[in-house]
Amino acid sequence: MTRPGRLIAVIDDTPEDRAAVQRHLADGPDRYRFAEFASYDEAAASFRDEPPDCLLLDFRLQGMDGLEVLERLTGGTGVAPFAMIMLTGRGSEAVAVQAMKRGAVDYLVKGQYTPGQLRQAVAEAIAKFEDRPALERRRAELERAHRAAMDSGPNHERLILIVDDSPEDRVAARRALTQGAGSGGPSYRILEEATGGEALALCRSAGLDCLILDYSLPDLDGLEFLHELTGGTGITPFPVLMLTGRGDEAIAVRALKRGAADYLVKGRLGGESLRSKVEQAIQRMAARRVQEEQRVRVLERLEAEARHRADQLAEADRRKDEFLAMLAHELRNPLAPVVTSLHILRRSGPLPEAARTALDIADGQIKHLARLVDDLMEVSRITRGKITLKRQPVDLAPIVARAVDAARPLAESHSQELTLDLPAGTIPMDADPTRLDQVLANLLNNASKYTDPGGRVSVSVRVEEGPDGCPETAVVRVADTGVGIDGEMLPRVFDLFAQADRSLDRSRGGLGIGLTLVRTLTEQHGGTVEAHSDGPGKGTTFTVRLPVARAGPPAAAPRPAARPSAGPTRLLVVDDCADGAQALAMLFRALGHEVRVAHDGAAAVEAARDFRPDVAFLDIGLPRLNGYEAARAIRAELGDDAPYLAAVTGYGQVDDRRRAEEAGFQHHLVKPVEIDELLRILDLARKAR
Known part of the structure; x- marks a missing residue:
């Protein structure tokens, strides 16, 4: 199909005919823009500003x-500035022949073509x-070699090939060319062939200036010859004059369409x-070659500019990704000591109710800010197509149940009713459980965000069977009684940064990333997601459809609940942020552990040598030695006595995790932890000892 947005110009002084052409083209699969004119004078100025992709004349x-x-339009050269099709109210093939000679690509008779034929012709x-352009490049290469040889010869001799199975007709054509030649004009060197096959071989090797071709040959007719010569492109490497013994203009039209320069009757x-x-x-x-070479040069310049622009955009995109990664790191660093300090306050003993409320508020807002930072990083992954899945056999039901349980505190804080309806039995899938949890969390967070206090959010899961009666599709619906979505916004809710709430108060919050992520992750799982709303104030339902695996997943071992490690542990905390290091050290000391603190990579190596910690928590962006270098140095110096290493950093991209693993870290934790x-x-480290 033709790309959307092509401009089709119609020059016709009959409004009804212009409307019919536009209607026929608009009803097809391709999307066009249209410009209509009653005369050439009206069209000429418009063509200077924006040439059409095709002219219907x-x-x-x-x-x-x-x-x-x-x-x-062609300046008399027959070289069209754009695709042109002639339309006429009567089927005069004589007019068709003249139109094709003047640069038209095709010729259609009004009232005799179907809408489909018009769309195909365009x-x-x-x-x-x-x-x-590409074909002209090739032809220019072929002609350039011949032109150099011809220009160096005497009197610029023309090399003409006459192809005709009639000896008498070949002699007549030779005589017609040679009589009177050479008197101030070009001279001719003439080659002759009687069959199409031999002539084609000569056409590809001899460097011809012109071919005089009989329509009726013993092995193939002139139209077949032209098709073989041009490869079906209609662009010949030299001019071809078609000769025939009868003036059949239907053949003339077909010959001109296939690349003949003219059609002559013997x-x-x-x-x-x-x-x-x-x-x-x-x-x-020759004139067309000059114009085409100019056009090729313009296209090559435009292509070079486009490549340069693409390189600039790629560089800008790379810098944007680097900026987002650095921004996330710089935002996560101050979040980490705040989160740690909140944990310390909660463990400091009984607190007044007002203090507990304040802690809950601070904790909720910190988690919200951490989610926004994570969303910033997802933007980069979405735009670059870098989101990857770690598939494994899973049961969808407990994933949905955990997501609903995680969303319940948010719903309760908004006085919303949150319900879950799960089918009995397992729902086997081959999926990434973390990413599925992300899909559900975003949908639940979105539903709660856009539902007023006292509203209701319901989650239901159903399994649909395929034609064979086996489970085929899991259908998850998240419905709310919230503000709903306007009909104009509904088709765009999954677009990046799209938001229905554009008011100045920004009471709903968010970056407009969550639903884009939902669609991306769902489609990567081979599923679909759609949104439905009856309008503002009538709630919204999001429906996720995911393929079900044929075999059930193995029973997943429950993740053990985190608990304080048995006995005190020697811990090394390394962070160039003094507040972050101090807060984490205070928390660990409150849990009964012995803690040493360092603020740069070199000090970390020295502390590991002297203190011999069981576990070391290292930031990555450290002065003197970065976290990767410090980890390698610790492992190189202490060998089997090296501590259990965990990176605690604001850098959270896939490449950061890979580099941490390569440096010898057993774990990569993203702030705030x-x-x-x-x-x-700590528990894993104790078991590893």
Whole structure:
């Protein structure tokens, strides 16, 4: 199909005919823009500002016929500035022949073509015109070699090939060309062939200036010959004059479509007339070659500019990704000591109710800010297509149940009713459980965000069977009684940064990333997601459809609950952020562990040597030695006595995790880290000893 947005110009002085053309093209699969004109004068100024991709030109116009318009548009060279199709109210093939000679790509008779034939003709004309630069490059290469040899020869001799199975006709054509030649004009060297096969071989090797081709050959006709010569492109490497013993204009139209420069009837041409036709064809091709070479140079310049622009955009995208990664790191660093300090306050003993409320508020807002930072990083992954899945056999039901349980505190804080309806039994899937949890969390968070206090959010799961009666699709619906979605916004809810709430108060919050992530992750799982709303104030339902695996997943071992490790542990905390290091050290000391603190990579190596910690928590962005270098140095110096290493950093991209693993870290934790995750690391370290 043709790309959307092609501009189709119609020059026709009959409004009804212009409307019919536009209607026929608009009803097809390709999307076009249209420009309508009643005369060439109206169209000319518009063409200077924006040339069309294809022109549909009526033959009979007031004051100027279509052939004259073609002459104006091509400057008399027959080289079309864009694809052109002639339309006429009567099927005159004589007009078709003249239109094709003047640069038209095709010719259609009004009232005799179907809408499908019109759409096909337009699509083929545009495609043929766009293929010409590459074909002209090839033809220019072939001609350049021959032209150099010809220009170095005496008197610029023309090399002409006459292909005709009639010896008498070949002699007549040779005589017509050679009589009177050389008197101030070009001289001719003439080659002759009687069959199409031999002539084709000669055409590809001899460097011809012109081919005089009989329509009727013993092994293939002239139209087949042209198809073989041009490879079906209609662009010949030199001008071809088609000769026939009868004036069949239907054949003439087909020959011109296939690349012939002219169509002549034997017996109607004298010597001077044939020589004139040959010279006109050669000069027209030379003029067309110049124009095409200019067009090729312009296209090459535009392509070079486009490549340069693409390189600039790629560089800007790379810098944007680096900025987002750095921004996330800088935002996560101050979040970490705040989260740790909140944990310390919660463990400091009984607190007044007002203090507990304040802690809950601070904790909720910190988690919200951490989610926003994570969303920033997802933007980069979405735009670059870098989101990857870690598939494994899973049961969807407990994943949905955990997501609903995780969302319940948010719903309760908004006085919302949150319900879950799960089917009995397992729902086996081959999926990434973390990413599925992300899909559900975003949908639940979105539902709660856009539902007023006292509203209801319901989650239901159903399994649909396939034609064979086996489970085929899991359908998860998240419905709310919230503000709903306007009909104009509904098609765009999954677009990046799209938001229905654009009010100044920004009471709903968010970056407009969550639903884009939902769609991306769902589609990567081979599923679909759609949104439905009856309008503002009528709630919204999101429906996720995911393929079910044929075999059930193995029973997943429950993840052990985090608990304080048995006995005190020697811990090394390394962070160039003094507040972050101090807060984490205070938390660990409150849990009964012995802690040493360092603030740069070199100090970390020294502390590991002297203190011999069981576990070391290292930031990555450290002065003197970064975290990767420090980890390698610790492992190199202490060998088997090296501590259990965990990176605690604001850098959270896939490449950061890979580099941490390569440096020798057993774990990569992204700030801010929950207390349960820290306790889990201590427990794993104790078991590894």
